[in-house]
Amino acid sequence: xxxxxxxxxxxxxxxxxxxxxxxxxxxxxxxxxxxxxxxxxxxxxxxxxxxxxxxxxxxxxxxxxxxxxxxxxxxxxxxxxxxxxxxxxxxxxxxxxxxxxxxxxxxxxxxxxxxxxxxxxxxxxxxxxxxxxxxxxxxxxxxxxxxxxxxxxxxxxxxxxxxxxxxxxxxxxxxxxxxxxxxxxxxxxxxxxxxxxxxxxxxxxxxxxxxxxxxxxxxxxxxxxxxxxxxxxxxxxxxxxxxxxxxxxxxxxxxxxxxxxxxxxxxxxxxxxxxxxxxxxxxxxxxxxxxxxxxxxxxxxxxxxxxxxxxxxxxxxxxxxx
Amino acid sequence: xxxxxxxxxxxxxxxxxxxxxxxxxxxxxxxxxxxxxxxxxxxxxxxxxxxxxxxxxxxxxxxxxxxxxxxxxxxxxxxxxxxxxxxxxxxxxxxxxxxxxxxxxxxxxxxxxxxxxxxxxxxxxxxxxxxxxxxxxxxxxxxxxxxxxxxxxxxxxxxxxxxxxxxxxxxxxxxxxxxxx
Numbered sequence: 001x002x003x004x005x006x007x008x009x010x011x012x013x014x015x016x017x018x019x020x021x022x023x024x025x026x027x028x029x030x031x032x033x034x035x036x037x038x039x040x041x042x043x044x045x046x047x048x049x050x051x052x053x054x055x056x057x058x059x060x061x062x063x064x065x066x067x068x069x070x071x072x073x074x075x076x077x078x079x080x081x082x083x084x085x086x087x088x089x090x091x092x093x094x095x096x097x098x099x100x101x102x103x104x105x106x107x108x109x110x111x112x113x114x115x116x117x118x119x120x121x122x123x124x125x126x127x128x129x130x131x132x133x134x135x136x137x138x139x140x141x142x143x144x145x146x147x148x149x150x151x152x153x154x155x156x157x158x159x160x161x162x163x164x165x166x167x168x169x170x171x172x173x174x175x176x177x178x179x180x181x182x183x184x185x186x187x188x189x190x191x192x193x194x195x196x197x198x199x200x201x202x203x204x205x206x207x208x209x210x211x212x213x214x215x216x217x218x219x220x221x222x223x224x225x226x227x228x229x230x231x232x233x234x235x236x237x238x239x240x241x242x243x244x245x246x247x248x249x250x251x252x253x254x255x256x257x258x259x260x261x262x263x264x265x266x267x268x269x270x271x272x273x274x275x276x277x278x279x280x281x282x283x284x285x286x287x288x289x290x291x292x293x294x295x296x297x298x299x300x301x302x303x304x305x306x307x308x309x310x311x312x313x314x315x316x317x318x319x320x321x322x
Numbered sequence: 323x324x325x326x327x328x329x330x331x332x333x334x335x336x337x338x339x340x341x342x343x344x345x346x347x348x349x350x351x352x353x354x355x356x357x358x359x360x361x362x363x364x365x366x367x368x369x370x371x372x373x374x375x376x377x378x379x380x381x382x383x384x385x386x387x388x389x390x391x392x393x394x395x396x397x398x399x400x401x402x403x404x405x406x407x408x409x410x411x412x413x414x415x416x417x418x419x420x421x422x423x424x425x426x427x428x429x430x431x432x433x434x435x436x437x438x439x440x441x442x443x444x445x446x447x448x449x450x451x452x453x454x455x456x457x458x459x460x461x462x463x464x465x466x467x468x469x470x471x472x473x474x475x476x477x478x479x480x481x482x483x484x485x486x487x488x489x490x491x492x493x494x495x496x497x498x499x500x501x502x503x
Contacts, residue, residue: 011484015458017465046491047459050444053437054460060353061367065345068374072341 001029006036014043220255230255327386334381344390345374351391351461352398358444358456359402373398392467395457399471443493451486454479 006029012018013026030037221231326347332340352373356366376397377384384393444452450472457468465483469476 011487012465012480015465015483017480042491043487046487046494049437049440050455050487050490051459053440054354054444054456056437057441057460058350058354058357060349060370064349064353064367064370065342068345068371069338069342071371071375072378 001025003029003033003036006030006033007039010036010040010043014040014047228255326390327388330381330384330386330390333378341374341378344377348391348394349374352394354460355395355456356398356402358452359399369398369401372401376401389467391461392463392471395461395463396471399453439494439497440490443490443497446493447486447489451482451489454482455486455490458483 006026009018009022009026013023018026030040219231221229223229326344329340329344349370353366353370356369357363360366360369373394377394444455453472454468457463457471463471465476465479468479472479
């Protein structure tokens with residue numbers, strides 16, 4: 001073995017990654033070569049120093065285990081929370097909503113389920129949402145009205161107001177006067193389009209963090225006009241901009257066309273950092289989103305999507321916030 | 323001593339204390355790993371909690387015959403690189419040959435060389451070199467396990483370790499020379 005070869009094997013030898021035969025040859029060379037022996041000793045010292053420094057660097061903060069235990073215990077509660085949570089969040093007066101609010105909740109759940117919890121359901125949600133080409137949302141947050149238009153087309157867009165959509169979608173955010181909502185750099189809000197879906201979801205990665213396992217129920221129901229529909233309901237809790245929010249909602253999917261018929265839901269979620277601030281100050285309890293326009297990828301039978309937004313919903317919402 | 327696999331079994335049987343024991347055993351390793359990846363200490367703390375919560379959900383899927391540390395570090399790395407969710411890759415099929423020849427070296431540490439100097443030099447390394455060195459010499463993972471955590475080939479890991487150590491040595495030599503002057 002030459003010194004060059006020995007140098008090439010030195011790292012793997014020291015790390016215990018060399019095979020028995022190579023090890024034997026390497027050790028044989030080392031014994032007869034003071035130069036390689038010196039090099040090896042120097043590397044040993046370096047690695048020893050490094051390992052000692054790394055292992056002495058830090059320990060997990062005190063209370064880590066307790067914090068994890070607390071969060072686990074909360075998760076267990078959430079896991080067993082049935083649809084009662086949804087009713088509580090939705091309040092007594094059921095709003096006849098369009099699409100979005102329900103989907104936010106459903107998507108939180110869908111995102112979860114996509115990662116192995118219930119692939120069949122995730123696929124069903126995914127399929128239904130893929131039929132949507134674009135959607136126009138109107139949202140009320142505190143005293144402010146926000147318009148959102150979303151499509152699944154763009155890969156990644158950062159608008160100049162600071163709102164950003166990561167992957168698969170784009171959302172432009174305007175205030176009621178069609179002026180871009182102004183946000184500071186610090187308050188950049190990210191809206192995440194999940195797997196090409198064109199409905200907004202506050203991403204776990206960013207300000208929101210799903211707590212526990214969302215409860216999702218899928219069932220077939222009969223509508224007032226006799227049609228059958230699949231109802232997908234979801235309840236989830238998520239930490240969003242420092243506030244624990246409830247997401248709840250349901251959407252109806254036509255079992256024949258697989259198109260989304262409508263949604264009915266509510267959520268307590270600050271959609272923007274300003275909303276988060278208001279919520280922390282106790283001045284905002286929830287945010288409502290209505291979809292008033294929806295465009296599908298294929299022609300749809302008339303009346304599939306009912307865009308009727310209840311009259312007086314803005315006043316109703318503001319009343320709730322008082 | 324109870325093995326990690328046995329503790330996982332007890333967790334699955336409903337023993338809540340067993341999970342606490344797992345956390346106690348591995349929290350420092352996971353936290354230090356995250357400290358080197360995360361943007362801030364606060365983020366590392368959050369991600370450390372998230373790592374164990376995610377592991378808790380994955381308990382039924384965890385193969386108890388495999389080592390736990392690489393699995394946790396893989397979750398931690400995934401969380402750090404991609405907050406959207408776990409991209410769990412099954413790690414190491416066998417225990418690495420841990421009888422590394424570098425072992426038991428601390429007593430031979432260079433006199434006068436402080437930990438802080440080493441850590442300061444570490445921070446100046448390229449992120450992938452830093453992560454590989456940390457996984458090898460702090461977490462004690464084999465090349466194969468590191469390769470699976472970092473999602474690159476074993477040869478790449480060997481190269482990164484070699485280059486990382488080389489650069490580290492160069493920086494420490496420079497620091498020593500400056501200290502002598």
